[in-house]
Amino acid sequence: MDRSKPNLQWQGGSSHPVTAGEITVTPHSQALIFRWAHGGFVWNRPVAVVVERPGQTQRIPIFDLTRIVQWSLLATSAACWIGFMLLWRQRTKDMK
Amino acid sequence: MDESFDQIAAAAAKSQEQATQLFERLMEVAQPESVYSEAVTSGTYTVITASEVTTGLGFGFGVGGGTGTFPASKEEGKESGKEEAKESDKEGQGSGSGGGGGGGGGSMARPVAVITISPQGVEIQPVVDVTKLGLALFVTAGSMLMMFSRMRRLSGG
Numbered sequence: 001m002d003r004s005k006p007n008l009q010w011q012g013g014s015s016h017p018v019t020a021g022e023i024t025v026t027p028h029s030q031a032l033i034f035r036w037a038h039g040g041f042v043w044n045r046p047v048a049v050v051v052e053r054p055g056q057t058q059r060i061p062i063f064d065l066t067r068i069v070q071w072s073l074l075a076t077s078a079a080c081w082i083g084f085m086l087l088w089r090q091r092t093k094d095m096k
Numbered sequence: 097m098d099e100s101f102d103q104i105a106a107a108a109a110k111s112q113e114q115a116t117q118l119f120e121r122l123m124e125v126a127q128p129e130s131v132y133s134e135a136v137t138s139g140t141y142t143v144i145t146a147s148e149v150t151t152g153l154g155f156g157f158g159v160g161g162g163t164g165t166f167p168a169s170k171e172e173g174k175e176s177g178k179e180e181a182k183e184s185d186k187e188g189q190g191s192g193s194g195g196g197g198g199g200g201g202g203s204m205a206r207p208v209a210v211i212t213i214s215p216q217g218v219e220i221q222p223v224v225d226v227t228k229l230g231l232a233l234f235v236t237a238g239s240m241l242m243m244f245s246r247m248r249r250l251s252g253g
Contacts, residue, residue, distance in 0.1 A: 015128040018135045020142040020213040027144065027211070029128040039154030039199070040119060042126045046146035046208055051218045062146055064208045065222035070232045077236040081243055088247045 009033040012047070024052040101161040104195040108157045111197055115155040122201065125149045142213040147205045155199030163191040 010032055017026040031044040051058045124130065133145040165187045207223040 013128040027132040029131040031126040041152040045148040066225040
């Protein structure tokens with residue numbers, strides 16, 4: 001790989017399966033890797049676990065509740081700002 | 097000068113190599129094993145912690161050198177006589193080299209969920225960072241209040 005050029009990768013992977021009784025759990029993760037000539041950045045997060053029982057396979061996603069709530073608050077805030085601005089514009093236009 | 101410049105360049109190259117090695121080690125966090133903890137078993141229960149891992153590193157090095165002429169020092173000549181002044185009127189030659197480098201990095205891990213394997217099945221319980229959410233809520237409420245009060249002031253209400 002040419003390290004002089006910035007390189008962006010989005011790679012998924014699975015960890016070692018864990019077996020407990022009849023259940024085998026395989027955790028999956030996803031990593032964002034950004035590399036440049038003099039450094040880099042890695043963001044790795046869990047995405048799901050694959051649960052295998054005799055005759056049954058199930059994929060259970062892992063949600064990052066903290067991040068979901070944070071983004072929801074940000075989206076609410078942005079929506080309120082836009083709404084307030086539109087209302088204010090309308091109001092000032094009506095006053096003229 | 098060439099010798100000292102070569103030494104500096106060699107030292108910089110070595111440092112860069114070490115930084116690259118460090119970076120390669122940091123890149124190990126991209127492996128799934130860094131996200132999931134080792135399974136802990138207690139009785140019929142097995143618990144695995146899932147975390148979000150972030151790491152970053154940046155470094156840089158630079159070396160430089162050069163040769164050049166410097167103007168003759170006439171002051172010295174004036175003080176010590178005509179002959180010496182002539183001598184010092186000659187331009188001199190000098191050379192220099194230098195190098196430097198620096199870098200910085202950081203790493204962060206935050207638990208996201210706890211996976212519990214029990215005879216009843218597999219359960220995923222989210223881990224909520226209350227401090228982070230409290231701060232986000234505080235900032236959101238603050239920005240909305242600020243916007244609202246500013247609009248009221250501007251519209252003369």
